[in-house]
Amino acid sequence: MSKRRVIFCDFDGTITVNDNIVAIMKHFQPEGWDKLVDQVINKEITIREGVGRMFALLPTSRKEEVIDFAIRNVTIRAGFAELLDYCKREGITFLVTSGGIDFFVYPVLSAFPIPSDNIYCNASDFSGSHFRILWPHACDEHCHNDCGMCKTTIIRAYPADEYERILIGDSVTDFEGAKLVDTVYARAHLIDLCKELGLNYKPFENFYDVIQHIEELNVR
Template sequence: MSKERIIFCDFDGTITVNDNIVAIMKHFNPAGWEAIVEQILDKTISIRQGVGEMFALLPTSRKDEIVEYAINNAVIRDGFKEFVDYCKEQNIKLLITSGGIDFFIYPLLKPFAIPSEHIYCNASTFEGNAIEILWPNHCDEHCKTDCGMCKTSIIRSYDANQYERIIIGDSITDFEGAKLVDTIFARSHLIDMCKQLDYPYHSFETFFDIMKQLEAEPVV
């Protein structure tokens, strides 16, 4: 009996052309954010700590303009609408697994009618003086990297004996998940990481590329 296909798809830099968190930081440019990014990339601090510290640099008094900028600045990658439709037609479970934030992810995904229970991301509150990021999808007992939004925990919750697990991503937040799945669709930094460890992957620029490859590969 063939396995059920399930896709774990990143959001920032994958569904959207640009990384929305970086775009927000570049635009509002709070003092110190670039140093935090460097610490995340060289693994001096965890992703959860770094993302939390970056947003803590932004005052909640600017909430409306931050939310408006995040939503209006984002560009959806070509073929995503068709890809969502394709997954529905082929009975492929599509989960959005993102280290991004609810205040821009939910509005940007609303036109695509993806069930809210299939969207995993970080939450936020604007009740204090600075933006506070909340972490509803924390690491399980198998993950010690303090992800914030733990993609590997979500992947592990779907049995490899029952599911053909597929990841689509672009960055450091997708790399640990890529170690667990059957198929990797990669771009940008994730390609570099796959090459370093000699992991097989399919590169993509649009979601049309991904659909073409899925059609070419028989279900496991």
């Protein structure tokens, strides 16, 4: 029996053209944010620590302003709606696995027919003086990277003996997941990692590229 296909798709810099967390920080310029970004990229601090500390720099008095900017600033990468249509036709499970935050991930994706149960991201709490990020999808006992939103934990819920696992991503939050899957569609930093580790990857610019390559897999 052939394996079922499942796609784990990143949000920031993948579904969206820009990285929304970085865009928020660049726009509002809380003191010290840029050093935290560099520390995350260079793996000097964990993703969870870096993202949590970045948003803790923003006062909740600016909540509506930040949310409005985050949603307005988004540009969806070409071919995303078509990829969702393709997955529906082909019976491919499509999951959004995002290191982003619920206050912009859910509103942006509400324009697309993705069940909320298929969207994994971090959560937010505005009850205090500053933004607080919550981590409903933390690492399981097999991951010790303090991911925040642990993509490998979600991937492991779809066993390799039952699923052909495909990851689409671009950056540091996708590194560990890329090591587990059958095929990676990569952009930006993720291409370098895939090259370094000899992973099975294809570079992509838009989601039409992804559809085309999956179609090529079908005829092999």
